[in-house]
Amino acid sequence: MLYTIFSNEISKVGIFFIIAFFLAVIILFLSLSLGAYNPDVEKVSPYECGFDPYEDSRNAFDIRFYLVAILFIIFDLEAVYFFPWCVSFSYLNVEGFFSMIDFIIELFVGDVYAWKVGALEWS
Numbered sequence: 001m002l003y004t005i006f007s008n009e010i011s012k013v014g015i016f017f018i019i020a021f022f023l024a025v026i027i028l029f030l031s032l033s034l035g036a037y038n039p040d041v042e043k044v045s046p047y048e049c050g051f052d053p054y055e056d057s058r059n060a061f062d063i064r065f066y067l068v069a070i071l072f073i074i075f076d077l078e079a080v081y082f083f084p085w086c087v088s089f090s091y092l093n094v095e096g097f098f099s100m101i102d103f104i105i106e107l108f109v110g111d112v113y114a115w116k117v118g119a120l121e122w123s
Helices: 002-006 009-034 064-087 094-116
Strands: none
Touching (some): 064 094
16 A cells, blocks of 8 residues: 555655755755854955945946846857757758757847847947
8 A cells, every 4th residue: 555655656756855855954954053154244245346336236227238148148048059959960850950940040030130229239
């Protein structure tokens, strides 16, 4: 009877989550109890660069920094898709080939759009 309860896949996942939860609690408790706590003025300061800010932190921040960061992340993640495609290129069928060609075309259209709206220009 005990075997039939634990033979279910859902119960195995549940046991895994229970073990993971208790392991996380044990690790958290050990790190809090065994770790050294030495607060220092430099350690608890909010600025890690070593000096106080020049202005108020509530000033307007240029949105171009965020746009460049988002574009970098998007194009960087798209480059990750090219490597497995190139490695397994000889094993792909026609559907796999044309789905990647579609991906490259969409990437090119996105590049052209970002260029046309001026997201890549800093001036």
